[in-house]
Amino acid sequence: MQKLLLALLLLTAPALAQQARPAKLPKRPVAAKPAAVAYFCNSGNIVKYHASPSCRGLERCSDTIDPIALSTAQARMKPCAVCH
Numbered sequence: 001m002q003k004l005l006l007a008l009l010l011l012t013a014p015a016l017a018q019q020a021r022p023a024k025l026p027k028r029p030v031a032a033k034p035a036a037v038a039y040f041c042n043s044g045n046i047v048k049y050h051a052s053p054s055c056r057g058l059e060r061c062s063d064t065i066d067p068i069a070l071s072t073a074q075a076r077m078k079p080c081a082v083c084h
Contacts, residue, residue, distance in 0.1 A: 035069065035070075036069070036070035036071070037067045037068070037069065037070060038050060038051065038067070038068050038069070038070045038073035038074075039051075039052065039053045039055070039058065039065050039066065039067055039068070040065070040066060040068055040073065040077065041058055041061035041062075041063055041064075041065055042063045042064045042065070042066045043061060043062060043063040044063075046076075046077060047077060047078065048077055048078050048079065048080045048081075049068065049070075049073035049074070049077045049078075049079060049080065050080045050082075050083050050084075051080070051083040051084060052083060053065045053067075055080060055082055055083040056082050056083075057080045057081075057082040057083065
């Protein structure tokens with residue numbers, strides 16, 4: 001009888017051990033990084049890009065202030081001396 005109980009205990013021990021382990025929590029999704037954006041005055045003579053649409057360098061802009069991808073702005077324009 002003792003051998004039977006011991007054998008039963010040995011057979012069920014691994015199953016009990018697996019149940020006792022805490023379940024792995026699912027990984028939280030990683031938030032995507034926001035796209036880097038620069039701003040420029042769309043007046044036709046685009047020379048510099050700005051970090052913010054409220055940059056002091058854009059105060060005299062007589063046209064619209066538009067967003068542009070930072071990588072594109074860096075390839076085509078110079079950075080503003082005020083905000084960069």
